[in-house]
Amino acid sequence: MKENQKISVSGKLTSADYRRHSNYHMKKVKLFYFAAAFALFFFVSFQSMEAPLLFSIIFTAVVSFLLAGFMVLFLVLMINLRASREYKKNSALQQEVNYVFRPGIIQQKTRNSMNRYAWTDIISIYEQQDLFQLYLSKQSAMILPKWFFQSKEEIIAFKKMIQKYADTKQIKLKD
Numbered sequence: 001m002k003e004n005q006k007i008s009v010s011g012k013l014t015s016a017d018y019r020r021h022s023n024y025h026m027k028k029v030k031l032f033y034f035a036a037a038f039a040l041f042f043f044v045s046f047q048s049m050e051a052p053l054l055f056s057i058i059f060t061a062v063v064s065f066l067l068a069g070f071m072v073l074f075l076v077l078m079i080n081l082r083a084s085r086e087y088k089k090n091s092a093l094q095q096e097v098n099y100v101f102r103p104g105i106i107q108q109k110t111r112n113s114m115n116r117y118a119w120t121d122i123i124s125i126y127e128q129q130d131l132f133q134l135y136l137s138k139q140s141a142m143i144l145p146k147w148f149f150q151s152k153e154e155i156i157a158f159k160k161m162i163q164k165y166a167d168t169k170q171i172k173l174k175d
Helices: 015-025 027-048 053-089 152-165
Strands: 007-012 096-101 105-109 114-118 124-127 131-135 141-145
Touching: 007 152, 015 027, 015 053, 015 131, 015 141, 027 053
Parallel strands: none
Antiparallel strands: 007 096, 096 105, 105 114, 124 131, 131 141
8 A cells, every 4th residue: 555545435324334334333232122122021031930950940041041131122112213313403413524534534524514524533443235334433423434435455455454543452343
């Protein structure tokens, strides 16, 4: 990669992109929610069972798994509802955004603002199946759907740029 290379991408984030980001962002919460609901349902159900031990364990585990799954499904629906509402209320999310990635700086330009970030401002970077998440804080991220990029070669060049310039240990890219 050339030292002065830049990568420019642009696009308008859709409601579906923002919902996917929200679901990826809440991944650990969903996993914890499932484990806690499973343990609670298992404990309560197992205490009330009066059957042979092996049958009680298997039956209670299956019922607890199904109930915890329904609870997580409800959580996913709530996350999607909240993300859709947040997207509709936040006009900044609905604007066309242009990103320019250079070795020293990341430039983010919308209709109303221009932000510049150093690569050192990024605390974590995650590549998902369909988007990149560049976190500036635990809750604030630059969301880059892969369809913002013109080609697969541009995505590969972006990933190389991340590996070379991002100054964080929290980088999770797909191979």
